[in-house]
Amino acid sequence: MSIFSKRSKFRVPTEVRRIKQVVEPVAQPKTARAAILGSTAAPAAASHSVSRSSHGTPRASPKPASSSRTQALQSAMSSPELRRSSTTTSRKRRAAYTNSPLNDSDPESDDEDWRETLDPSKRRKRAHTEDPARQLRHPRLWAGQNEEEDELGIVHAVEVASLADKCRPVMGLEEDEVGVRLRYPGANYLERYELVWGRDKIDGARDIMEVVNLVGSIYLTDAQAKPFLDQDHGIYRRLEKSKNTKDGKGFKAALQEYNEQLLALQKKGAIAQNIDAMRGVPRELVETILRQVYDRTVAPKVELLAKYQNGTDNVYGELLHPFVSDIFDRTKLTSEMVFVDLGSGVGNVTLQAALERGCESWGCEMMENACNLAEAQQKEFAARCQLWGIAPGKVHLERGDFCKNERTLAALKRADVVLVNNQAFTSELNGTLVNMFLDLKVGCKIVSLKTFVHDNKTAANDVAASILDVEHFSYPGGYVSWTAAPGTFCISTRK
Structure with a gap:
């Protein structure tokens, strides 16, 4: 049994607060990792x-x-x-994670807050530090030059959260329907997931939704992001509704469309061009990358x-x-x-x-x-x-x-x-x-x-x-x- 007790150790929120010289106590934290102690309570x-x-x-x-x-x-x-x-x-x-935009709220609840989250006029105000000297584009960024899949030795989500790990299918899917793949903006490579749930395991659906949201809001222009983040019919909204209504087939269909749309933008060179224009990494993206790394390497062996x-x-x-x-x-x-x-x-x-x-x-x-x-x-x-x-x-x-x-x-x-x-x-x-x-x-x-x-x-x-x-x-x-x-x-x- 995990030393994180009965709580999940995989949720890291995206909002980051910044404080001035001296600050007063603020609300409960938005980020945290579990503490690991010896057999007795330690400081x-x-x-x-x-x-x-x-x-x-x-x-x-x-x-x-x-x-x-x-x-x-x-x-x-x-x-x-x-x-x-x-x-x-x-x-x-x-x-902290319960308060994030990716929680399990009813698809029609808190609609005003949800719409504000995806408002294109607000998506550009993400906290990061401008550094004119920094070049953000990865030297091995894939921009559609060839069709061969990259070789990346990542730990796939399915390796730490799957049916084999005693997780159970979600959204009404059968065991032979849970496998999916997810595309990222920097490589011609897809990560393998299973849409399952297990205590102290990666929640594949949440993880996928977070990636889709960040790709649309950070890597794309407003026009490019519309099919992904449209408040009524965008891919993210469809993923959210499918998850909340336990429509596994609808979730997989929306994910497939996301993969195809992102691939098209990669081949056009749009992703490379947009990264070249960036001079800082938004902190919610920093936290997501670090959380993904931690969840796949440290958490299973914590x-x-x-x-x-x-x-x-x-x-x-x-x-x-x-x-x-x-x-x-x-x-x-x-x-x-x-x-x-x-x-x-x-x-x-x-x-x-x-x-x-x-x-x-x-x-x-x-x-x-x-x-x-x-x-x-x-x-x-x-x-x-x-x-x-x-x-x-x-x-x-x-x-x-x-x-x-x-x-x-x-x-x-x-x-x-x-x-x-x-x-x-x-x-x-x-x-x-x-x-x-x-x-x-x-x-x-x-x-x-x-x-x-x-x-x-x-x-x-x-x-x-x-x-x-x-x-x-x-x-x-x-x-x-x-x-x-x-x-x-x-x-x-x-x-």
Whole structure:
């Protein structure tokens, strides 16, 4: 049974909020991933710090030695206010998805909200950051030059959600009718799905509808998008009605028309032309690609992240997609910069930086199972980016202690933005990091949940105070996985 309890772990909403300098708590989060704990409730707040990339990876000390990082873990374990259950986050994720445009509402309910979602005049106002220097077209984008199908080693949805996995047919379909294929804008390749449902499995119908909606609203002009998103007779509307009325044959017919219409646009070169005009990746597309990668690589093996060696504990906590995007905004991360995530877990933040900002992106993780899943994510990420036609920045995921890994230390010297979740670090480990920061270039931004400069020290004996200018910020509720409450973080600049 999944450690995500009885809630689905596959729903990631698309809306992203952006906050200013200081914000008041806002409504319940729109994005979340489940927390993974050991056999006892553990402090998920120790993301990165004790062991996890700020975005999705557990980390435990590799052996019960008295290293500073093990001490950090033990210190975190003694803090009762950091404890929480994985079920809480799972519920938040489920609730967030229920509020998305792809929920199971009646086809005629909330019609005004639905129509506003697909209004062409509003579709162009999608949150992203303009970067004139970035070229978004994937170098292997298929634009109809030949009829041969691309070779892409993706993990198909059917490999993780199928009748063979004890899922059941939906929309009144028989078992021999559930197989379908889905076309994407960047490649002459179709992903295989089965229209089935199973607990903690990919919902094929929802996944397909989300892809259709994003293709129509992001990759096409208003005129091109009309057959896809027309509010009365468009393909997306037909998919939605068929799903809600359990008309499986109607759903498959609408999907077939989508595949044919998109293929025609690809052959005309329309998709390539439209991508060339883009200068930023909308954040809902970023979240969808990252969710697809995670759902097909990490989620089916997520229990591995709860395994640890004797004498250690496993702590998991993550900065959610909106928080990470806000960090990128505040640090002005661009495609020409270098990003380093110290404690990258399964690589979620590292991949997000490469996709959302197109920068050179580094991560370093020491937990073996997390590293293995990170490598699987990196492989799937590369294939998915080609499938969507988007060129990400170069990704480097390193194994080992970020305090000692030579390639990571070399990347730090070139870094423009460094992320380190030191929520539960000991003073010893924070001191080690400060000494590492001596090698950072002037102007490098360091994002942390706790400051490295403390009021009870003087500039005369505090190395951190002498090399870092610190700004304090607040984040709203729903920005981290371990609590729904708001909190604070810091951005330090190397003097």
